[in-house]
Amino acid sequence: MGVDGCGIEIVDGNTYEGHFKNGLAEGHGKKTWVTGECYIGEWRDGLRHGRGECTYQGGAKYTGQFADGTFHGQGRFKWCDSTYYEGSWVYGREEGLGTKVWPDSESYKGHWKEGLRNGQGKAVFANQDCYQGDFLDGQEHGQGLYTWVDGEVFGGEFVDGKPHGLGVKSWPDGERYSGDWFE
Template sequence: MDKSFSGVATYEYPDGRVYSGDFVNGMPHGKGQMTFPNQDIYDGEWIDGKMHGRGEYRRFNIEKDKYVERYIGEFVAGIIQGNGRIQFDNRMVYEGQWQNGKRTGIGTLWSSPCEYIHGLWKFNEIIRGVQHFENGDWYEGTFKNSKFHGFGRYFYSSGALFDGEFENGKPTKGVSITPDGVITTIGES
């Protein structure tokens, strides 16, 4: 591509990428679509040859012979950054804030219409929030390695409650209250 070209065109790069859209000074700039050699596709806004602004990125899996991720949202200098939504081929969906291509900030991850986690994320891990389960149970508190960890409350669909500390996903110290009001202390000696 001639570095002085500005306008609308389709160009195939030597590495196999194909870009169709706006160019400024020989670089993608404005709106356009890039198809990558691995069949990934980005369609959206560009600045100085980088994905920048709003766009849609679809990731192709050669072994599965299908697109396995679809992200719609914001990019900064070629990296997912800002607000966006990603849908995976297993139907899981995350919608929320991103930083440096990672779920970081406030967001929600749905694994089904009735099962989801909403809260504060850091580097793709939930650290504080609320998790709802299909059976009607829900947990509110802190997480570590995607498991209940630290202080939290687990509300059972039966009306029972555990309020206290969790470690590695299990209640370790606190108070359990049954639906009929029976209180049991757990982890105290």
Template sequence: MPISKCPKKSDPLWKEWDQKSQKNGLRHQVYAVNGDHYVGEWKDNMKHGKGTQVWKKKGAIYEGDWKFGKRDGYGTLSLPDQKTGKHRRVYSGWWRGDKKSGYGIQFFGPKAYYEGDWCGNQRSGWGRMYYSNGDIYEGQWCNDKPDGEGMLRLKNGNRYEGYWERGMKNGLGRFFHLDHGQLFEGFWVDSVAKCGTMIDFGRDEAPEPTKFPIPEVKILDPDGVLEEAMAMFKKTQEED
């Protein structure tokens, strides 16, 4: 018997044209309708690999890694400076899903910048912030604000060491008034000291010491009642 073979069906012509039009590999300048342009690597018609994107409206430039059309990996974002007319670096670091995620450095101005961890375009994790007024915060962040344990060092040398919440001092902390030679240790609520103790701390070396030292407080207990009560309390704690 004669053997008959069915001819192989060919794909429609539009599919062939579409496949040829897909951008893959390294491409030179590719313009969008709005004037944005990109130079770099592609995969399945999406920016993928190394590339540079320029946004016409804002003048922003991103140079770095891409993954399926989004900034992903290490890259640098720059914006035009209105004073000089040149581009200045705004962020250098890691990205994930088109957002700052991982370690990176953000420049807020000539003297203000942050270096540390990011998550979803917000400072989150450990980081150090240099403020334009000369203050420095180093510690934990959450939702773009100091949150957790951290230290704020003021321009004049005074510093706070303790806990933060929502960008404010909250919880146990110590404030070193090095200019006056005093140390406050206590509890804070929304950056207001609620209770604690103040003692002299390096008063002799302080540039602006207080006029009088803090007097030593002594509790008179001639009959030893307080001492006996404290001993009983300590014994109870040990038994528990």
């Protein structure tokens, strides 16, 4: 039989302060680990569950929803290098609609599956080239429009990140090619 109510529990140097039910963290509480990780938020059956904020040694931070101890639902994770992802999470991975921005100004806004770009989205690369269209397993794949910073544009089919199949490419000088592309 566990303890119910509020209190402090210290186990192996890890400290939990908050509400308990049947001896497990339940409701609102704060846990600090010896590793430097700290979580403040909702708990259920001893696991992070509900809304909360977790900071990690080195400065990484997640703010959002948790389920069964991991990121699940809407949230924002900021890595130590300032990369951040804001959007939908499914059991610890980017999944659904979300936006990720890297320190070199590369960004992606669109659909994710198992932590990879998947489905419709828009990527702006570090050199400011832009691709809008279908993604599969993290790469441009399917129908899309790629615009180079110098004004070149390709619209058509992509396979494994490259133009492949039917498409139209135009250049800033007005030249244009329509047909099959194979790389």
